[in-house]
Structures are given as C-alpha cells and as structure tokens.
Amino acid sequence: MTKESDDNGNTPITGDEKTSVPADLLNIEKGDVVDISSDDALLMALGYKPELKREFSYLTVFGQSFGAMGIAPALAESLIFSLGSAGSVGLVWSYFLGCVALIPVALSLGELGSSMPTAGGLYYWVARLTPTRARALMCWLAGYMNVLGYISIFASTIYGATLILVAAIMIGSDGTWQTTKYINYGLYSATTILCFGMTCVPSGTLSKLNNTYIWFQLAMALAVIIALPAATPKEYINSASFVFKEFQNTGFWPNNGWAFMLSLLTPVWVVSGFESSATIAEEASNAARAVPFAMVSSLLIALVVGMGVVISIAFTMGSDVIAIVTSPLGQPMAQICLNSLGEKGAIAMLVFLWFTSICNCSMLLVAASRETFALARDGGLPFSSFFRVLTTNKTPARAVLFCALVTLAEGLLMLVNTIAINSIFNLAIMGLYFAYTMPLVSRLIFNEFKPGVWYLGPKLSYIFAVYSVVWMTFIFTLLLFPSYPNPDETQMNYAVAVLGFVLVFCLVYYYFPKYGGKTFFHGPVRTIDEVIATNLQLEEQLVRKMTEDRAASAT
Template identity: 30%
Template sequence: MKEAKEAKVDRSEQRLRELGYKQELKRELTSFTNFSVSFSVVSILTGLTSLYGTALNSGGPAVIIWGWVFVSAMSMCVAAAMAEICSSYPTSGGLYYWSSKLAGRHGPFYAWVTGWWNLLGQFGCTAGIDFGLAILLCSVISLANGWVYERWHVVLIYFLILIIHGLINTFLVRLIAIMNTISVWVHIGGVVIILVTLLVKAEHKASASFVFTSFVNNTGWSSSVYVVLLGLLQSQFTMTGYDASAHMTEETKNADVAGPVGILMAVGVSFVAGLGYLLALTFGIQNLDEVLGTTTGSPIAQIFLDAVGETGALLLLAILLIAQFFCGNASVTANSRMIYAFSRDGAMPGSKYLHRIHPTLKSPIWGIWLSCFVSALLGLLYLINVVAFSAITSIATIGLYISYGLPTFCRLVYARDSFEPGPISLGRFSNPIGIIACVWIVIITVLFVLPPASPVTPLSMNYTVVIVAASAFYIFGNWYFNARHWFKGPVSNIDLEDNEHDFVAGSLSNKETTMVEGGKTEYEVAEKEEI
C-alpha cells in the first residue's frame, strides 16, 4: 500500500512536499499552458496598445522601437535570474518564498516585504490591464456609433469587466488553461494580421527614418534624456507579469523545468511579437499630428482608421479587445494564486479565509474576489484625475519589479555560496546577470515616480509617488510594529509519515487571534513541530 501511494506522487508533487506544502490545487497544466499564462499576462497587445500614445509624446517613434529592444534585454536579465531560482523552489508563493529561503535568518523580513510588493504590483497590473480594456472598448463603441463617453462610463465598464473575470475564475476554472492557450494564438495571430493589413492596405507608409530616428517631445521637459527615460514606461509596463509562471507551478507538471522555461519564453516570445506589432503601428502612421490629437480616445484606433478605414479599423480593434480580455483574465488567475499562497502562511488580514480552496470548484474563491475588489478601488482614481491610468501602470511596474529584484538580491548577498540551483541554472553567468537585474530595477523604481509632464500641476502630477509612499509606510511600518513579532515566513502545511525519502513534516496551525492591547498580533503562526 505504501509503495502504491508513493507511486502516485509525481516528481513535482514530491518536490512540493519537500518544500513543506501539500498538493491542494489540481496539477494539470503542461509546459505550454504554464508559459501561456505568463504570455497572456505580459500581453503585448495590451500594454503596448494602452500606452502607445504616451510613448509617442514622450520620445516618439525612435524611443518606442529602440526602447522596446533595450527594455526587453533588461527584462530578460531579470527573468533569467528569476527562472534560476524558480527551478530550485517551484511553489505558488513564488517570489516571497524564494526571498525567505535565500535570506537566511533575515528570511521572514524579506518574505514579508517581497510578498507585499508583489501583491501591490499584481493589483496594479490587473487594474491596468482591465482599465485599458475598458478605455479601448469605449473608444471602439464611440468609433462605431459616435457615442460620446464620460469618465464614469469607463469606470462602470471597468467594473463589469472585473466581475466577468471574477466569475470565470470562480466557476470556469477548468477552462482557464484552454483560454490561455487560445490567448497565445490570438496574440501571435493578431500581430501577424495587423502587420500584414497595415503594410498592405495602408495607402502611405511612414519612412524608415521616421520609424527609427524620429524624436518627439510633447512633455514640456527640456531634457531629451529625461524624456527618453519617460518613454520607456510603455515598454517596461508591458514587460511585466511573467512571474505568473512561478505562481502557477503548483498546478504544473514537471514544474521545476516548466516554470522557469515559461518565464523565459514569455519574455522572449513577447519581445519578438511586440517588435512586429510596434513596427506595424509606427509604419502605419499616416499623419502624426492627427494621431496625437485624435478624438477617438485611442491613438491606435486613429492609426487603424487612417490606414484601413472604419470597417477595417473596427475589425483590427476587435482583435485587440479579445487579446486584452484574455490578458485580464490571466492576471486575475495569477493574482489569486499569490493571495492564496501568501495567506496560506498567515501573512494577510483574513488569511483564515483567503487560503481556502473550494472543495468542488478547486479554486481560491476568496483570493479571486479580493483581487477584483482591490483592482476596482484603484480604478476609482480615474474619477479624480484623468492621468490616473499612468499612475496605475507605474504602480504595477514598480511593485512587481521590486518583488522581482528582492529574491535575486538575497541570492547575491545572503546565499552566494549556499544556493543550490535546480535543473535550470545560469552557471557562471548567474552573478553578473543578477547584478544587472538588480541595478536595472533600482533605476526604473526611481524613474517611474517622477513627474511625466512640465509644469507639474495637480492634473499632471504623477500620483504614483503618493501610492508607493503609502504602501511602503504600511509594509515597513506593519513589519516593525506588528508582523516581526509573529511572521516566520513560509510554514509547512503538511503532516506526512516518514518514508524512504526522509520527508520531515510539520503540523501547522494558523490561529486567528483577537487584537490585544498595544497593537499586538492579529495572526499567530504556530511553530513547525517535527514529528
């Protein structure tokens, strides 16, 4: 009986048990479907579309094209450093689990900080994706029938999109893998269709010198270098979310290989497809002034309209809408898995509920709807300020990349000689690539809280700095005054018999306690007891 039981445990599940967790989620994703989740969240047809107009004003075609090449190279360094660690620790906790294991005695602190920045970034990512979809949908409706929409219309549509994505992730979890696979082909096929259509049907095409060397500065800033750096936001926001492959490893077969490969492929394939998309759009510009001053609400819609007419534009925009819908759904999936894993270790208010998997639906329902709710709150910023969308995208970029960099930093500083790589290893390139990744993350963290336009007014201010500062105050303040007394990092949730593999297990009790005087612990994680 014992041998039969062990035979049912595949390599990925066995590794998960070694890391201290029992198998609760269904492990049915293949290497391709794991990659498809990250590729869908990166979604070049979402990020590059949403901020194309911003980049046109902050650097123009030259920054759009060459910025994409440069940012993709830097992102590949970050992704490679992450992939190596993911191969060693394939768990849904992903980044915060890695930080905990790599930072030694400082593990709880780094796990706490990494997990919360990753959550902030994922909330911002989901909000940015679905909000971009809402704006584009309003633009398409406006183009089709002349509807004049207002900001509150955009917000209502945004809420509806979040609800739909929440329902899909709750009740149609079996279809998510299929949807992500379809999403890959929608993105790749969509890029090919748009590229061919614009290059063949457009009456006039922009010159190569315009596409590769033209510089535009409508920001009000006099420094060209500063404007170029601002223009990188489009590319860097797009090239985020590939950590989704790590968060899906507990649902993936052969996870210690499929997870890291999914991370690397998401960045590599996105670079190639994204370059083709940007070239198609930029060569397809008929009149730059009309695109920048468009009344359609979307520079992309104006490019399509000028190049192929109203009917053709609506068909091409439909491809973008479908791609963005799949992207938003994948983002909610990845976000909910992070909430599930983080709360499993008692790190979030309401952890008692958030880490539960529905016994029938096999889905972390509480995590799904928390993701949608927080993203909805971020969308309300648009009612206050029209530049809020840029702030949301900056929050996503900063939060995610800080969480991407911390595990790599811990490996370089605390586990330089003790880290044991998995099947995917960078070998002697590990440290140089890790250093490049960390330096780049510091640069973009500073860059994306700077004001995008001059003069700086209440309408043009970058409110990212306010949200990031408030988040930092909560993360570090809560750690110092509260969490450091009880949060011990990832804790085992399995209770196994000793077997020939010498599994050492522990019993876990995440006890919710009443807040007592002096602001003491809200949650108390019991120590791991060896049996």
C-alpha cells in the same frame, strides 16, 4: 527525517516504482492510489503540502507567461507612453531595448523559479534566501509588493481594455456619443467582474483556456502586422528614416535623452508578465523546468512578435504624432486604426483587441490570485483564514475575489483625473520590480542560493543577478518621475503616493503593538511538517522519491 540507506549510502530507486499516499494527505478519494511525482516531492521538501491540482502542461505554463503579456493589446493600451515621450523612434527602439535588457533578468528569475517552484514565487524565494533574523519582515514586504504589482498590472490592463471599448463605441456612433469618467468606471467594473468569472474555473478548464489564449494573442498580433500595412492610405505611410532615425521629443521634459528613457514604460509594462509562470508552479507538471523555460521563451517570442507589431504601427500611423496622442478618441491605437482601416475596419480591429485584452486580463488575474493565495496561506493578509480557502474543485476563488475588490478600489483613481488613473501603469511596474529585486539582493548578500535544474553556472549566474538588480533599480527610479518637469497637484505621479501608502500600511500593520504582523507572521508556513510527523510511511516515500530524483539528475 528517516533515510533509507545501506552501507554504501542511499539506495537507488528505479523510475518505475510507485508509492501510494493516504487519501487525506493529497485530497483524493479513499481507495485511490497515486504517485508522489517529482514535482510534489520537491514541493513537500520545500515545506508545503500539495493542495492545488497539477493539470498544467509545458504549453499551459508558457501560455501563462505569454498570455499575461498580451503583446498586441498591451502595446495598443500603452502606446501613449512611448509615442507621447519620444515619437516613433521612442516606440520602436525603446521596445527593442526594453525587451533585450530583460533577458538576463528572466534568466536570473528562472534560476530561482527552478530551484523553488512554489505558488508564492518571489515571496517564497525571499524567505529561503534570507537569514532568520530578517526573514519575516523581508517576506512581508516582498509579499505585499508582489501582490500589489500583480493586482495593479491587472487593473491597468482592465483600464486599457476599457479605453479600447469606449473608442470603438465612439467610432461606431460617428462621434455623437461621448463618454464620462463615470461611464468609464462602470465599464471598468463590469470588465473586472467578467474576468473574475473567467478565472474562477477548475484548473483543467483554465489550462484549456490558457492554451487557446496563446493562439488568440498570436492571431491578434498577425492581424495588426498584416492589416495595417495592407490597408493604410499612402498619405499615412512613413519612411524608414522617420520610423528609425528621426527622433521627436513629444513629451514635456526638454532633455531628449530623458524623453527617450520615459518611453521605456511601454515595453517594461507590456512584457511585465513574463515571470508569471512562477505563480502557477504548484499546478504545473515538471515545474522546475517548465517555469524557467516559460519565462525566457515567452520573453524572446514577445521580442520578435512585438517588434513586428511596433514597426507595423510606426510605418502606418502618419507623421503627426501629437495628433495621434491627443486624439479625441482618447486612445492612440484607435485613431491609427481609424486612419488606416476606416470606420468599419477600425471597429472590427478594436473589438478584436478588446477581446484579446480580456484574455490577457484573465491570465493576469490568475497570477495575482495565486500570489494572494500564497500570502494568505502563510497568514500575511488581513482575513487570511478566509482568503486562503479553496473551492471544492481546488480553485482559489476567494483569492480571486480579493484581487477583484482591490482592482475596483484602484479604479476609483479614474474619478480623479486621467493622470491619476494612468499612474497605475507606473505602480504596477514599481510594485513588481520592488518584489523582483528583493530575492536577487538576498541571494547576492547572503549567498544561500541552491541551484535547481535550470542553472547558468556560478560566474554567469552571479553576473546576471547583479545586472538584474541594477537594471530594475534604474527602471524603478525612472518610474518615480512625473510626466511634467514641474507638476502641480493635477499632474503629479500618483503612483508614488499609492506605493508610499502601501509601504506605510505594510510597516504599520507589521509593527502594530499586540496585533501587528510581527506578533504572528514568520514567513512561509510549513504545511507539510504536521502531516509528515504523523505519517512515517509518507516520510519514507518522500525521501525515497527525492533520492531517486537526485540520482537521476546526477547521471
């Protein structure tokens, strides 16, 4: 690459200098003049031609992470895991422990996101941190596990929203209407299609929606924190001792410590979207700072807001935890709302929870589709040439379609039984944690990490990376276990089977003779090389801009 320099090295470039880029390179109309922003310069240096529109602000990037978590609706959808394992103590303390334990993970992933802000996120990080000899297979596995994790967490949230809506309908019918697994799947499918439509919008519109969803989520959390204590009858109010001290083993494993560990599924599932800001890095301004900021700040706010929600629920749910978990409404939060708010109040609260859950689902589908687009862009998926195509408004609608189709397929598990469909909650975290761990392991083993603007320093950065690998490996192992000590075929953890199927598919597809991924997949494809090779002006502009940014960061 050509470098502008004088006898003393690189020539400093003022911040006011602008560079024009040929229209066909950045997908703009002929005659327009644009800046090579520092974001696009970094992306091009990482090997990618800018294709997505950068219309996401700091607030939007934060909203992606915060909105993907959902907090109040996500807690409502996953209460059964903590209450059904360790009662109120498990609900409150597992949430606190789960969030605090993830803070070093957010800081470590934030460093990678700052250093390599691309839509591929974890998948691309693995490529940059792994030696050539192992790069293709590692990227292949990381890409598939990350896509599986994001689609599964989207699918599990769709399922949770479906149960909330069903419970609201049952309350409204005074119990005369009963659902079936086929009705549930129909509602699940309709919700998936609704989210598909909400996500296939231009990035400018999506940015505005994203910002709006932040306030919806905060309002929903505030409604739970205020309404439940204010309206709950005295017979359902619990003491502080019951909420914080009186442990109940409400699950099927006899060991109390293990019962508490199983309750960790609630917090790790609720806040698992904190890292999704990395998936929209190519659509964000000042991505190297915005992405890690969004990861850490959204997790800290989720800790505070979520603790308010779980404490409010724990104080107002009554002392009969088993009755709540086994409610005929099929949804613990619905029973709590009915006990506390009465029929009309419960319906209003549940409808609001359903609506904010749909907002949550939309943000999760954004993350899943960007990961899918990134993998398809590099030829990693079947029919990649189809799914990597953008619409005229630069939206990866076909990648969104892929995610929706896989979601509909995963939803078929509800036609087996409740335990089978609940396993996608485990599957979501297992897929994501598998993918989260891979770039950190590569970084620790191969020592190829080059820090970005967000960096903790060599010692703290290393310690947090080691801790993150240990913690996520522990959670991954925990989620392999079933809810029952000696499960039969109806009680098994189907997440193990689905994860195993995906891993086998990945390996068979990769090593399949003549047609497998090993014959055509080499990791991230540098889409910028051909462009630069045919345009020296762009090459000089890119080097000039990067020189400017390095000089600015050194001062």
